Amino acid sequence: MSDAIALHSGDYVERYNAKPIDRVASLARRMKLAPDARLADFACGNGMLLHALGPRPGSYDGVDFSPDFIASANAWAERESCANYRFHCDDIIAFCQRHPAAFDAAATLDFSEHVTDDLAVPIYAAIRAALAPGGTLYLHTPNGDFFMERAKDRGVLPQFPEHVAVRNGPETVELLVKAGFPREGIRLSYIAHYNVLKWLHPLSRLPLIGKCLRARLWIEARV
Numbered sequence: 001m002s003d004a005i006a007l008h009s010g011d012y013v014e015r016y017n018a019k020p021i022d023r024v025a026s027l028a029r030r031m032k033l034a035p036d037a038r039l040a041d042f043a044c045g046n047g048m049l050l051h052a053l054g055p056r057p058g059s060y061d062g063v064d065f066s067p068d069f070i071a072s073a074n075a076w077a078e079r080e081s082c083a084n085y086r087f088h089c090d091d092i093i094a095f096c097q098r099h100p101a102a103f104d105a106a107a108t109l110d111f112s113e114h115v116t117d118d119l120a121v122p123i124y125a126a127i128r129a130a131l132a133p134g135g136t137l138y139l140h141t142p143n144g145d146f147f148m149e150r151a152k153d154r155g156v157l158p159q160f161p162e163h164v165a166v167r168n169g170p171e172t173v174e175l176l177v178k179a180g181f182p183r184e185g186i187r188l189s190y191i192a193h194y195n196v197l198k199w200l201h202p203l204s205r206l207p208l209i210g211k212c213l214r215a216r217l218w219i220e221a222r223v
Contacts, residue, residue, distance in 0.1 A: 008162065009068040017046055017072060023194045027109060028052040030218060031138050037104040042092050042127060043111035047073030050085055057105070060085040063095050096126035103130055109140045113166045117175065120165065124179035131223045137181070139219040143190065144168040147212040148197075169217055176221050185222035190214035 028049060033039065037057035041049050044062030046069055053060070062085065064070055070089040077085055088095055106127050112120060127137060142149055145168040152159040153166070167175065169188050177183050192201035193215035204213040 005066055008064075008066040012162075013046065013066070013068045013072055016069075019048075021048055021052055024048045024109065025052040026194075027138075027140055027218070031105065031107070032136070033057040033105055038102065038132075040099075040103040040106045040127075040130060042106060042108050042123075043114070044073060044087065045069050047077055047085070047087060049107060049109060050077060050082060051080065058084065061103070062087045063090055063092055065089065065091055092123050093126040096130035099130050101130070101132045104132055104135050105138065106131055106135070107138045109138075110142075112139060112141045112172065112175070113163045116165045117178075120175055121178050124176055124181070128180045128223060133223060135223045137176075137219070137221040137223075139172070139176075139217070139221065141172065141217050142166050143214050143217050144171065145211050146193075146215045148215075150212065169214075172217055172219060176219070181221045181223065187220045187222075189218045191216045191218050 031053075033053075033056050035056065035058060038059050039053075039057045039061070041047070041060065041062045044050075044064045047062050050060050050062060050073075062070075062073055064073070064087075067089050070087050073087045077087070108127070115123060124137075131137065142163070144150075144153070144166045148157060149166050151157040159166075169190065173183070173186050173188055176186055190204060192198040197215060200213045201215065204210045206213075
């Protein structure tokens with residue numbers, strides 16, 4: 001088992017399974033999906049997005065390289081009698097190469113911070129190629145400019161071992177441009193944290209210190 005898979009297996013999966021669905025549900029509401037949309041959920045974990053979306057979209061394909069996550073995702077979907085879904089234990093690039101222009105939308109929720117640029121650029125290039133013309137990527141990730149992420153970067157606070165590349169907004173946009181997404185099709189916004197720190201978000205409009213109070217990035221990138 002590779003080190004990366006080991007980090008995303010076993011106890012990590014159990015801790016993830018214990019998380020409430022609320023956060024992903026709030027992100028799902030931001031996704032603009034037609035009733036017949038074909039959605040690919042990359043680094044899908046336990047398939048929480050499938051449950052947050054409910055009967056939308058038309059079809060759902062979840063992709064993750066962790067066998068433990070895929071097993072958990074299938075078990076949850078079967079318990080809930082979900083329809084129109086498939087989970088794939090696969091490498092993202094390999095999966096996308098087999099599905100060119102196959103999806104109307106793609107999601108990478110809390111994924112980009114897990115991969116360094118040398119891996120992230122080809123992964124997002126593959127995702128772009130798997131989107132049909134006019135398709136949209138939805139990306140959610142921590143903001144590297146947030147004061148807590150800065151503290152982690154400086155060793156003041158401990159960083160999650162699986163978070164190897166927490167980027168700020170402009171850095172994440174440049175990553176997608178390098179992967180071939182047209183700059184004019186990328187829309188970046190900042191959203192609040194999900195715990196008590198969410199009350200800091202209104203202060204993010206302040207000059208100078210405001211950018212340090214934006215906890216999360218939300219990006220819509222249209223092909």
